Amino acid sequence: MASQPGIAVGARIRALRTERGLSLSALAAEAGIGKGSLSELETGRRNPTLDTLYALAGPLGVPLASLVDFRDGSVVADEGFRTVLLHTERTEETTSEVWLLQVGAGVTRSSPAHTRGVVEQLVVLAGSCRVTYAEESVDVPTGGHTAWPADVPHRYTATGDTDLRAINVIVTPT
Template sequence: MSESLMQNITPIGLLSAAIRRERERLNLSVTELAKRAGIAKSTLSQLEAGSGNPSLETLWALAMALDVPVSRLISQPSRQVQVIRAHEGTAAVSEQGNYAATLLATCPPGAQRDIYRLRVQPGEVKLSRPHPPGTVEHVIISSGRARLGPADQPQVLSAGDYISYSADREHVFEALEPETTAVMLIEQG
């Protein structure tokens, strides 16, 4: 899928297509899926039509009824480099309103993940050699600012921002402020 086409897909459009795809995969009618999920048929029809604003509980109920992780219903198509700023992403909000979850990345089947907490000071750029083929790094900046990503395409991120990129090529991390901290997840499949 082209980058420009991916940018035109709305979160509700992705959700709509995913619900329909998974419902049809199981050969379920709208009525049957609504019953299994414990939601109104009209709610499900609205979601499949690309309208509505489902609560986190509705998403979980649909995922359970479809026997898929919630991430399969709301994840974006994969990209070579993906940046999600702290204020971006589609949050699924709980019916109580005090809890929101924003999916940043899904784990492909058979993948292995390691999670690291980073503390980096300004100075020399950390240049990392390529990891094994298929390795992806996911980084969330906790505090400070950093320039990171593929060596030929680094991005500047601030606290709360997220990036993922192929780490099977040279990649860099450079703190732009003292005491920059981050969480890094390395995924190998």
Template sequence: MESDDTAIDEVLTEVGPRLKRIRTRRGMTLTALAEATGISKSTLSRLESGQRRPSLELLLPIARAHRVPLDELVGAPETGDPRVRLRPRRRGDGSTVIPLTQQPGSIQAWKTLFPAALHEPRVVTHEGYEWLYVLAGRLRLIVGDHDLVLEPGETAEFDTRLPHWFGSTGDGPVEILSLFGRQGERMHVRAAPHSRRKLG
């Protein structure tokens, strides 16, 4: 019977090739992964080739960048459970984002909860296309020159290369579903326009 140390070594040996397969499947370069994780390109290369022993400190940011469970990186056995592990993330503006998809792909689904507090719009642009559906509350949506309020049950879709922002109108919390591609993860902040028509 093999020792625990031998079994662990065998698992760790497989981590490097698995990291490379996941990165390649996502179409991500080592340079892009280094930017997303803060880990140097040379360290990532050594990890994938097996020259660097994987550690939790290195694997956690890689798992976050790929948006996959840590056990997928280390090759934990499949449980066969199709349920998505919901891991809410709190953002700086007070909103909570809940990923509804766990596998990398061209389309990702999210549920977002915005607090009732009214925030100054921070308009952003990025490559891709976004679809929103309001579950509850009133959503303020700014896209280009449009400044709109969406009620529960209303849907919007737009080219995310246009300056846009969405959040609570200040009347109460808002809950939405959104779909967008992985290229939408990297955003570029623009200054909010000074003049916007007032909400009714």
């Protein structure tokens, strides 16, 4: 049985899919997930993973925060990875999301390409990480910062023996 947040996220995915005139089959194919899995998500019978949310956000053309209905405090987690939405700021030009990332030492978190023009920034609070995107790889120590175009596949790897704690800012053009 899905949790209440899972039910709310499923309803939001269904509403966005319907607004865009996409069939269940078309969205599932574009996101690279099973039609049955998408149906279970939409009806609240399955809780979404972070991988699934990222896979759906791109084809729906929305920031990740919109799938959790821009609720501050929303938590999305997978094994070794947890992120909390701290704040969302929306203007006519952009949607900016501020997330607290917690990544276990040695864990890699991969993300598919976001919609066109999305930029991410990372400020490392504790631990260190390697951010890889396109043909680039950047090591970011505690207190360090980096930014990159997130409309290409990218990944974070918590390097060293300490869990990574970082602030991730995602800016999506509207």
